[in-house]
Amino acid sequence: MKEFKSSSLTQVSRTRNKQVDALSKLASLTVSYLTKKVLVEVLKSPSIEELEVQDIIEEEGTTWLTPIIEFLKEGKLPTSEGEALMLKLKAKQYMIEDNVQHTKGYLSTLLRRVGIDQSNYLVREVHKGISGTHSCLRSVITRLMNLGYYWPTMHMKSMEVIHKCEACQLHSSVKTNLKYNLVPIIAA
The missing domain is CATH 1.10.10 (Arc Repressor Mutant, subunit A)
Known part of the structure; x- marks a missing residue:
């Protein structure tokens, strides 16, 4: 301490010091059969493969979803101004992810339409x-x-x-x- 020009001690709160606290507790373990090494594994890719779910029943022809999907994918609007405005308003509630239409909820996750x-x-x-x-x-x-x-x-x-x-x-x-x-x- 004599060789430094100045020094100061500051107290760090426990909330900001969780990782160091956990490491110090690991180091102070006196269990003889455990090694005192902290092993860290970095995953380069996901450990499980993503499942692909297929629809059991396919919808045939046009449904109530068709105009909304066409608008979201291609920007296609109906000829009538009133219908086009309504479609734009409805389309704000939806999104397409991986070719599947979802609805956005305020209190829930994305729900599949x-x-x-x-x-x-x-x-x-x-x-x-x-x-x-x-x-x-x-x-x-x-x-x-x-x-x-x-x-x-x-x-x-x-x-x-x-x-x-x-x-x-x-x-x-x-x-x-x-x-x-x-x-x-x-x-x-």
């Missing part, structure tokens, strides 16, 4: 498929959104499938309460 045929298949599979539990509407929709799917008529489509399910009709509870209150008839 599906067409009519795919939506029918998804609802049936979640409600009464291999892992289906014949659950209620809210549970089916929550599961679909957790799986990463979305379409505008999700609630109506799911309600149709659930109300048409034979197993749910057979095993549902029988309502015994009256639809309307009884009205007493007074004799003259």
Whole structure:
């Protein structure tokens, strides 16, 4: 210290000193069978391969997604000014990633947009498929959104499938309460 012109000591808070603190604790370990080396492995490539998921049902012809996809990919607009304006406004909610259309959510991750045929298949599979539990509407929709799917008529489509399910009709509870209150008839 005498050879330096000046020196100062400053206290570093624990939040800024986590890595050094962890290294000092590793160095102070007195376990005889562990070596006192910190091994660091740098991965040059991902350790797992990315899975490629294919659609089970392909949409045929034009769907409600077609104009939005054409606008996002090619910038193609309808001839009518009103329709073109509406399409531009709708397209702000969507994005295309790896040739798959997604919708942007405020509180959720990107949700994959599906067409009519795919939506029918998804609802049936979640409600009464291999892992289906014949659950209620809210549970089916929550599961679909957790799986990463979305379409505008999700609630109506799911309600149709659930109300048409034979197993749910057979095993549902029988309502015994009256639809309307009884009205007493007074004799003259």
